[in-house]
Amino acid sequence: MARIVKKFGGTSVGDMDRIRNVATRVAKAVADGDEVAVVVSAMSGVTNQLIGYCRDAATFHDAREYDTVVAAGEQITAGLLAMVLQDLGVPARSFMGWQIPLKTDGIHGAARIEDIDASALEACFAEGRVAVVAGFQGLADDNRITTLGRGGSDTSAVAIAAVVSADRCDIYTDVDGVYTTDPRIVPKARKLDKITYEEMLEMASLGAKVLQTRSVALAMRYGVRTQVLSSFEDLPGTLVVGEEEIVEQEIVSGIAYSRGEAKVTVVGLDDTPGKVSGVFSPLAKNNVNVDMIVQSASEDGTTTDVSFTVPEDDLQKTVAVLEDNRTSLGYKDLVYNGNVVKVSVVGLGMRSHAGVASRMFDTLAEKGINIQVISTSEIKVSVVIDAEYSELAVRALHTAYGLDRQD
Amino acid sequence: MARIVKKFGGTSVGDMDRIRNVATRVAKAVADGDEVAVVVSAMSGVTNQLIGYCRDAATFHDAREYDTVVAAGEQITAGLLAMVLQDLGVPARSFMGWQIPLKTDGIHGAARIEDIDASALEACFAEGRVAVVAGFQGLADDNRITTLGRGGSDTSAVAIAAVVSADRCDIYTDVDGVYTTDPRIVPKARKLDKITYEEMLEMASLGAKVLQTRSVALAMRYGVRTQVLSSFEDLPGTLVVGEEEIVEQEIVSGIAYSRGEAKVTVVGLDDTPGKVSGVFSPLAKNNVNVDMIVQSASEDGTTTDVSFTVPEDDLQKTVAVLEDNRTSLGYKDLVYNGNVVKVSVVGLGMRSHAGVASRMFDTLAEKGINIQVISTSEIKVSVVIDAEYSELAVRALHTAYGLDRQD
Numbered sequence: 136m137a138r139i140v141k142k143f144g145g146t147s148v149g150d151m152d153r154i155r156n157v158a159t160r161v162a163k164a165v166a167d168g169d170e171v172a173v174v175v176s177a178m179s180g181v182t183n184q185l186i187g188y189c190r191d192a193a194t195f196h197d198a199r200e201y202d203t204v205v206a207a208g209e210q211i212t213a214g215l216l217a218m219v220l221q222d223l224g225v226p227a228r229s230f231m232g233w234q235i236p237l238k239t240d241g242i243h244g245a246a247r248i249e250d251i252d253a254s255a256l257e258a259c260f261a262e263g264r265v266a267v268v269a270g271f272q273g274l275a276d277d278n279r280i281t282t283l284g285r286g287g288s289d290t291s292a293v294a295i296a297a298v299v300s301a302d303r304c305d306i307y308t309d310v311d312g313v314y315t316t317d318p319r320i321v322p323k324a325r326k327l328d329k330i331t332y333e334e335m336l337e338m339a340s341l342g343a344k345v346l347q348t349r350s351v352a353l354a355m356r357y358g359v360r361t362q363v364l365s366s367f368e369d370l371p372g373t374l375v376v377g378e379e380e381i382v383e384q385e386i387v388s389g390i391a392y393s394r395g396e397a398k399v400t401v402v403g404l405d406d407t408p409g410k411v412s413g414v415f416s417p418l419a420k421n422n423v424n425v426d427m428i429v430q431s432a433s434e435d436g437t438t439t440d441v442s443f444t445v446p447e448d449d450l451q452k453t454v455a456v457l458e459d460n461r462t463s464l465g466y467k468d469l470v471y472n473g474n475v476v477k478v479s480v481v482g483l484g485m486r487s488h489a490g491v492a493s494r495m496f497d498t499l500a501e502k503g504i505n506i507q508v509i510s511t512s513e514i515k516v517s518v519v520i521d522a523e524y525s526e527l528a529v530r531a532l533h534t535a536y537g538l539d540r541q542d
Numbered sequence: 543m544a545r546i547v548k549k550f551g552g553t554s555v556g557d558m559d560r561i562r563n564v565a566t567r568v569a570k571a572v573a574d575g576d577e578v579a580v581v582v583s584a585m586s587g588v589t590n591q592l593i594g595y596c597r598d599a600a601t602f603h604d605a606r607e608y609d610t611v612v613a614a615g616e617q618i619t620a621g622l623l624a625m626v627l628q629d630l631g632v633p634a635r636s637f638m639g640w641q642i643p644l645k646t647d648g649i650h651g652a653a654r655i656e657d658i659d660a661s662a663l664e665a666c667f668a669e670g671r672v673a674v675v676a677g678f679q680g681l682a683d684d685n686r687i688t689t690l691g692r693g694g695s696d697t698s699a700v701a702i703a704a705v706v707s708a709d710r711c712d713i714y715t716d717v718d719g720v721y722t723t724d725p726r727i728v729p730k731a732r733k734l735d736k737i738t739y740e741e742m743l744e745m746a747s748l749g750a751k752v753l754q755t756r757s758v759a760l761a762m763r764y765g766v767r768t769q770v771l772s773s774f775e776d777l778p779g780t781l782v783v784g785e786e787e788i789v790e791q792e793i794v795s796g797i798a799y800s801r802g803e804a805k806v807t808v809v810g811l812d813d814t815p816g817k818v819s820g821v822f823s824p825l826a827k828n829n830v831n832v833d834m835i836v837q838s839a840s841e842d843g844t845t846t847d848v849s850f851t852v853p854e855d856d857l858q859k860t861v862a863v864l865e866d867n868r869t870s871l872g873y874k875d876l877v878y879n880g881n882v883v884k885v886s887v888v889g890l891g892m893r894s895h896a897g898v899a900s901r902m903f904d905t906l907a908e909k910g911i912n913i914q915v916i917s918t919s920e921i922k923v924s925v926v927i928d929a930e931y932s933e934l935a936v937r938a939l940h941t942a943y944g945l946d947r948q949d
Contacts, residue, residue, distance in 0.1 A: 192629070204625075219599050228604075229610050
């Protein structure tokens, strides 16, 4: 017997047939003797409908009212799934965020969970009842409904799994696990049985869209064993766990890539203290999220070039901000390119293995791919390259690190 | 300056244009200096969608989950209307039943209001903010969402008007007021400027669908001046008020009629004590709502006939129950007819004026209409007649009591 929190996203509960499919899965787990709580998203069509209404209502809308309207979506799914479970003979009841309560701060549209009262959920487990929790939503101090923002239902599920000390949190989605890289690009990509939180975090933040960074970080913090699996097939997925659970650590676990990046180089900045921060503080003030930063001195040593990446959507704003500050910054030139991609090699094992980065550079060089920016962390090496080489680079690296499926 | 609770039903908020129209009306009242709170129903299409989901989910569904799902409808409208009001520069915020809280008993699907905390609403009035309340819903003791059943949003509005001591409760609907009778049958029907609670109650329970009996009874109990008016035209409607507000009382205020009735006669019942209750207690046990009851002794004085009306939908069940109990009841025959209509003359003035009933009987006799059952109360006379005469009877009575519009 295990205690499991199962989370089903918008496409997994997209219509009544799928909700019935979810109920059947839950019923099976209950029949197998598991204690189950379920976290659900809104039916994908309902979410679109509600967001459409809000857009239509007002261009600039009160985030509190927006949260009130869109949270109705999860409320509907939770009630319906509880009904269908009961119809299958599985005792069940729905919970809205405010009924648990799942308390959050007051940042509507992107609230953070502050506290979850586990008592109602524990009572459900004790009664052999499935708690069906509306994901993505919580209650602020002022008694108003909040929503958790992107990846909110995953976050709800992991947080609930943490407070009820679940043995596992199963995140059902439209992919069947975490792969060594995007299988659409590399047909030989392998599904990983296990991956560590740290690696998953790098993969998530680097563009692998399986799990949001936020829920992975939460799972890591509270040690919630989290499984990513398919809601349409009955197969084990990928377990995201602590390092100690992985006996034989792969040196490299996966190749991530992230489109939609842009590279900016500020050329000929005076090489004096404060000049570099002078570049980034106006960008921060304008909410530009700067990612990789590389600084290189010029040959004569009096000036320096600073390159960095930003989301492509922010490129125009970035350039405008830097142009506005041209006089005070005193740089010579501004070079930018929206057509780049970030490719990363991720693996916990590289902490103890030398040569991971150089193999990456060699592999790319062999294919004639020019590296524009490099950045490294303990468990990853990222490079920015021209976008047209992205598939080639990912495939070559996947092979070079021995990740290709053997069959 | 007046304090007004305005209620808008499902067709009045049927789409975003109509919600915008509602917001414009509310904004105008606020601009005129009124303190306004609004109670809204679900958008009519959304209600149908949610009910459809529930039907699809399970044939027999948990009323608590049903309430959770359908209450999302009012939640959506309340949030959207608050957004649109803000967009028009009117400070506004939404309230769900649980946020007020509007406490009810635990009878899901048909809950009764037990207590409304006025403090949050009073705070809104004090801040010059429009409270937009999700109608039809409340919170039970076990912290779950309840719905109030038929006419629930009207009931929410009247109850809220009562606790905030509103000067008036405006019920916006798709008709522009209460008429002397159904204008589709009698083109000369007149819109009443005022009607008393008692008369409205008789009209409502007799089939005039403008206001549900329940909300009228509540308005009467708490003396809430209630106006029925059109949400599509900007005209005064009909005020439902206490008798003291009506200076010159009409003898007859209106002619109501109610289709969907059936008449049952139990013939040749032993005329001994307990025999009549023997007929009605099994019907009550089977939830048959018996309306008019007439008893007549047979010529020899040893047996009696009992006639009564039931909703036509319950006729089959009624007959089945009586057949089942034939032996114990010991009646001779069972006669029934689904094809009847109840026509009623309603007026507070008839308490002090003789001859109202006899004018009714004379009028119907003149038209050759046979009266099958008669029942009277202090302020109404009802008859059951063959359904095919209903329009003729209503028109003739409307003229006979001087109700026709003179123009």
